[in-house]
Amino acid sequence: MASFAVVPAAPVLLPGIDELETERIAGLRNDIETVLSSHEQWALPLDELPVLAGLGGWGIDRGIDTRTGQLLTGEAWVHAVDALTEEERGSCETAHPAIGVVLLHAHATAVRIGPVGTSEHLLIPIDLSAAASEDAPLAPVDGAREFDESVAHALKVGDATTLSRAAAKAPNVHADLALLESALPHLGTGSWEFETAFDETVHEVRSLCGRGSR
DSSP states (O other): OOEEEEEEOOGGGSTTSOTTOOHHHHHHHHHHHHHHTTOSEEEOSSSOOOSEEESGGGTOOEEEETTTTEEEEHHHHHHHHHTOOHHHHHHHHHSOTHHHHHHHHHHHHTOEEESTTSOSSEEEEEBOOSOSSTTSSSOOOTTHHHHHHHHHHHHHHTOHHHHHHHHHHGGGGTOBOHHHHHHHHHHOSSOOEEEEEEEEEETTEEEEEEEEEO
């Protein structure tokens, strides 16, 4: 049976990013890796992957060469970026930042991630609102907390209509559901079953991870 997984797109849940990481956060990362480990291959809701995908946008020299699956860090990452053609560089710079995050999770879990068509199992990274509380990373936005709740509930009950509407409103509350929006046509029009791995706040941002069947 085809399945899908929803994982947080935040790089803070990767190892070695947060110097003040707690055991709870490490446990959430283990939950993400457990979900990913349920299949050897996943597909992102994209037609193609950039040549390199990593954390360069956050100023961190770490990423994956998608041609080989090799992890690149430090000088190796810098040299790989320098070697990109102009076309490759443009593709990397415009690629969704969540691609690098989930590829790094996948590398740590020894699973593979490709574009649509490489697996029947779909991987969907999301960012819920960064403005849902007084202490959130961005200034609070009215309705952001309710937005997060509606998205989480819709995922858990298989409400694609609500998710489609939410994706269009996501930028207004500083959320990112672009890859979820791309995934919805592949999930079909009926409802689905969803098992939550965790639904917790990480640095004042609601973070959701789980696996569904469709």
